[in-house]
Amino acid sequence: MRSGMSTHPIKDEDEDDTERLLKHYLNLEPNLTALYEYWSSVDPNFKKRAPKFTGVRILKQDAWEALMVNNLCLHYGPLIGHVDAQPYHDFPAPETLTGPGVEAHLRELGFGYRASYIAKTAKMVAKEKPEGWLQNLSNVDHSPDQKMPPGGRDGYRKAHEELLQLQGVGPKVADCVCLMGLGWGESVPVDTHVWQFAQRDYKFGKGKHKSLTKATYDAVGDHFRQLWGIEAGWAHSVLFAADLKTFSERLTSKAKEIKVEEVKVKQEGETTVEVKTVVKQEYLLNGIKDEFEEENTVELIKDFKDSPRNQRAKRRRLG
DNA sequence: GTTAAACCTATTGA
């Protein structure tokens, strides 16, 4: 990719558009700092957790691509080219996945019960729905200061509803497509992680909204839309990242280094007191208070004394 | 209207 800092105007004319495409796909235009500041100003929980998860952006994917998955490209997508002898394939068009043997083949490829969903959805999009159906569900209005009801703009509600007709597409997947493939910023996909922190930090999971029914699903989305505004789906992604196990290692990685040092030091001494010291340091490093401290305490104790009781305690707290 | 069971495979950690 060209850097865009060329001093040769003549060459700029045939400069490729890779940078422009990347900026668009990675959605680099919006001011992340301003957005984070706004979300932090309206939500103390966001303010507490977001600093460890900066730089989260919502991709501007193709809607059909957002609807489907990865492994498909290798077997159905057209070959784009090679990098270091490694072949790269584009995403297959829905028409490519409408053949009679597709479902069986996808099962062989390990898609499991989703094989039939993919095959049926491809048929619906390619054959049963009118031309441009999916793309026409996109948000095209980018004017600032739009009003948005808690349920979202009409276009978002329409897109969400239409997507639910597809086989294997429920509210969560529909919202993922709305958010990343169709440009509806207020879309909040509620998956298991979002449901976890909705219960832990936003008082869901009791009373009227005890379990994640459709009514609860909508209520969670409405709450976050009301709280975070028209880019609620973006704010949601920041906290989603914070809830993932793979990413949450960020919260303890530095402390683990210190923990190792502490273990060496205490080699000849008693354990309990010194473990607590480590926890304190981790707590300071993280800058995250209350319940996090407790979780880390349990985990660290588990590391040193791996008793079944402590394992149960950890599972219970981490839920 | 809500809940439970069934659907599928792959990866990771104890």
Added chain:
DNA sequence: TCAATAGGTTTAAC
């Protein structure tokens, strides 16, 4: 090896 995790949607049953 087994449980947890990736993990929502559909269908049947209450």
